[in-house]
Amino acid sequence: MVPWGGVTCCLSAAALYLLGRSSGKDAEVLKSVTRVNQLKDLAHLLEAANKVLPFVVTISGRVSSDTPINCEYSGLRGVIVEETAEQHFLKHNDAGSWIQDSxxxxxxxxxxxxxxxxxxxxxxxxxxxxAAGLVLTVGSEVFEESGRSLVRGTLDYLQGLKMLGVKRIERVLPTGTPLTVVGEAIKDDIGTVRIQRPLKGPFYVSHKTIDQLIANLGKWARWYKYASMGFAAFGFYLIAKQAFQYIMERRRHWEMKKRVLDAAAKRTTSDTEGPNDKAETGVNGTRKDGKMPDICVICLEQEYNSVFVPCGHMCCCVTCSSHLTSCPLCRSRIGQVVKTFRH
Known part of the structure; x- marks a missing residue:
């Protein structure tokens, strides 16, 4: 039987290891990017590094725009505005109760x-x-309750729904927000300097400073590393435990088989040594005719005299059969035990 629990833990450990390695690699890359203290120096740096592509830098400043957006609900002025509307309602599930959903x-x-x-x-x-790290500010969050008309309420109830209202959320990147940007710096034909996602390399837009980004990535890399080690250790423990149980089970079966063969050889030897019943014996003291002794495979003392229904196997005595729920030979469930009588 495959130890799926242990395999799953080992796969999770591998995934966490890769995530930690990626975070650590990003932290090392951020340490190597060119830091621009003042934006006026970026144009000169681009001219000096025109043969180096891509030219990845980190800059800081405040968000500004010549044509900002006036937010409808919050009244803020921003450069990026996201609006979402969610319909909240109660629905009737199969259990007969109402649960909230959206x-x-x-x-x-x-x-x-x-x-x-x-x-x-x-x-x-x-x-x-x-970009990674961009978090928009929640400018407004409004919940508008649904109307309580009789017709609408009846139709919704027949459909198994109860409308609660609409939740509107407005997220915005306001002007004047201090940001740190890590990306590829370029200059177009008219001399405008831009920073964008590089073909290879990091691209971050964050409220944190570059040092805070590096420290945060390093922290996550260590956390992923420790979590990976924990999952790997637990997974190997589960696999080793299942392997040990399998080995012990096989050993138990082998020992039981050996006991049965030894008992068969002993009984065959005692039968052949009798004065009135002499028979040739083969390897391991078993009879050459291939007959096995009629003893219980559990206690190896009493003769078997019980038939398991429905599989039909007969290998145990009545005493041992009373403690079993499945057949020792085919592992099928025992529905009934029928005692047999010898003449």
């Missing part, structure tokens, strides 16, 4: 061209929604 009705996102500004220059950020 369904997404609307999900939309708006983004305008924006840049980081530190007072010395500006650098445009492209594709920030696909």
């Amino acid at each position: 369904a997404l009705m609307l999900s939309m996102c708006k983004e305008v061209p924006w840049y980081l500004d530190d007072g010395s220059a500006r650098v445009y950020v492209v594709g920030a929604r696909g």
